[in-house]
Amino acid sequence: MSATARASSPPPHIPVLLRPLLEAVAPVSGHWLDGTFGAGGYTRALLDAGAAHVTAVDRDPAVFEMAQDWTGEFGGRLTLVEGVFGNLDAYVDAPVDGVVLDLGVSSMQLDRPERGFSFRSDGPLDMRMGADGPTAAEIVNSASETELADILFHYGEERASRRIARAIVRARGEAPVETTLRLAQIIEGVLPRAKPGQAHPATRSFQALRIAVNDEYGQLADGLEAAERALKPGGKLAVVTFHSIEDRMVKRFLQQRSGSGGQVSRHAPAAEIQRPRFEIVTRRAIAPDATELAENPRARSAKLRVAKRTAAPAGPCDRTGLGIPTLPTKGSKH
Numbered sequence: 001m002s003a004t005a006r007a008s009s010p011p012p013h014i015p016v017l018l019r020p021l022l023e024a025v026a027p028v029s030g031h032w033l034d035g036t037f038g039a040g041g042y043t044r045a046l047l048d049a050g051a052a053h054v055t056a057v058d059r060d061p062a063v064f065e066m067a068q069d070w071t072g073e074f075g076g077r078l079t080l081v082e083g084v085f086g087n088l089d090a091y092v093d094a095p096v097d098g099v100v101l102d103l104g105v106s107s108m109q110l111d112r113p114e115r116g117f118s119f120r121s122d123g124p125l126d127m128r129m130g131a132d133g134p135t136a137a138e139i140v141n142s143a144s145e146t147e148l149a150d151i152l153f154h155y156g157e158e159r160a161s162r163r164i165a166r167a168i169v170r171a172r173g174e175a176p177v178e179t180t181l182r183l184a185q186i187i188e189g190v191l192p193r194a195k196p197g198q199a200h201p202a203t204r205s206f207q208a209l210r211i212a213v214n215d216e217y218g219q220l221a222d223g224l225e226a227a228e229r230a231l232k233p234g235g236k237l238a239v240v241t242f243h244s245i246e247d248r249m250v251k252r253f254l255q256q257r258s259g260s261g262g263q264v265s266r267h268a269p270a271a272e273i274q275r276p277r278f279e280i281v282t283r284r285a286i287a288p289d290a291t292e293l294a295e296n297p298r299a300r301s302a303k304l305r306v307a308k309r310t311a312a313p314a315g316p317c318d319r320t321g322l323g324i325p326t327l328p329t330k331g332s333k334h
Helices: 003-007 018-025 041-049 061-066 068-077 085-091 136-142 145-156 161-172 180-188 203-214 216-230 244-258 290-295
Strands: 031-034 053-058 078-082 096-102 231-241 278-280 303-309
Touching: 018 041, 018 231, 018 303, 031 041, 041 053, 041 068, 041 096, 053 061, 053 068, 053 085, 061 068, 061 078, 068 078, 085 216, 096 216, 136 145, 136 161, 136 203, 145 161, 145 203, 161 180, 180 203, 203 216, 216 231, 216 244, 231 244, 244 278, 244 303
Parallel strands: 031 053, 031 096, 053 078, 096 231
Antiparallel strands: 231 303, 278 303
């Protein structure tokens, strides 16, 4: 089937920063890894742009079921793998020409109330990308007030974290908090009403809980290291982030691995001098332009960073320098 025919039945969401991403990694050829398949927008675009093969990975088995109507179009050029992008290099037999990571929650997940990601429609408070591990409801109903406040503050940068945590604990004392709308209503009840153009009051709290449920920051660090191991010399790494903490982690990883990061802290030991593992392609993060924002408002917070792999051997990074948020130990205060 031609690319023109495929365009008549687009995927259920618009890939963010797709045009600048393809421009930054051009020419597209060889074997690519899409570590966050989602609705398949990046995978389709890479195959149409000239990739000989794409190995597409996602921890959510439902995304592959939803893509069944078009994945067959590419025949043997597409391999689908259920897994986490922290193990990217384990899903291919040889080094690849490129890796793409889109760290946002896909629109199709947000738009399915039964997944529990969104506060805009009622559903079970789940938020799991896969089928394993505790749900958001389990965290909300079992964590202490202090633990909840720490999650909201450190993972969601929510300044009213203590006020919200106190309200959640008070509400769950009356009845367990098990749905998205009830949690959103609890949060709205203790925060000022959003002004026109502002994000919903529950945005940061829902983000924080989703990150905690899916260990997203740990997975990101694992995924960046796995991409380094998976890429051949000259291979491209493209990462799309959706909030400041993720972008900071990607930026610091690339600075550290390219030798351009400098000393992160005057209290940290001097970094061992090593050959750069990456060359930075985008010196500054690329943001969506006005045209893309008009077509896809969900892209407003997205940023793209691209780097090219060198021939230096891969190895573990210094995670203390990535700015990964960590929850305080019991007895400490934020």
